[in-house]
Amino acid sequence: MTNQLTLSGKVALVTGASRGIGRAIARGYAAAGAAVGCAARDEAGLASLVAEIEAAGGRAVALPTDVTDEKAVNRMVTGAVDAFGGLDILVANAGVNLSRADVADSDTATWEETIAVNLFGVYYCIKAAIPHLKARGAGKIITVGSGLGHNGIPGLSAYACSKAALWMLTQVVAQELAGEAI
Known part of the structure; x- marks a missing residue:
């Protein structure tokens, strides 16, 4: 089967790209012709992913980033734009599920870190990407949620709450940018 999708000339930025879903997404965009x-x-x-993409004939750049650091996220977005001349697609995939504990037994620091990565990290990425997407005249912002954002289960309060908030952020941003072809 051949890949029918072509993203030649497009630039994608994928967070959480070093493993799992993010790595697969980055590979997929590269296979479709996007610079990643x-x-x-x-x-x-990241180094192994970039080497893999380049070995397959794609273009990629490693952007080591902690998405909970807004300044680092701004540098990440600028790094992708500088490397490839713009930004067309943001995939805000970085996320964590650090523990399983009922609220009464949960660790506050773990709760805060989960919200920091899964919500604030995505917010920082979206905020930094918007001007670059607008500069291209259109773009895509993709956030990675979870069914737990709609139906929480005991022991996963931090994760479920972070994904519920992410769902709402995604809806609001979609409405705010609808007229911008983003």
Whole structure:
């Protein structure tokens, strides 16, 4: 089967790209012809991903980033834009599910970190990407949610709440940017 989708000339930025879903997304965009900014905290994972994409004939750049640091996120977006001349697609995939504990037994620091990565990290990415997407005249912002954002289960309160808030952020941003072809 051949790939019918072509993204030649497009630039995608994928967070959480060093492993799992993010890595698969980055590979897929590269296979479809997009240049890919690959972002994550795991520098070794990013290096191996970029090498894999380049070995297959694609273009990619490693952008080591902690999405909970807004300044680092701004540098990440600028790094992708500088490397490839713009930005067309943001995939805000970075996310964590750090523990399973009922609220009464939960660790506040773990709760805060989960919200920081899964909500604020996505917010920072979207905010930094918007001007570059607008400059291209159109674009895509893709956020990675979870069914737990709609139906929480005991022991996963931080994760479920972060994904519920992400769902609402995604809806609001879609409405705000609807007239911009984003």
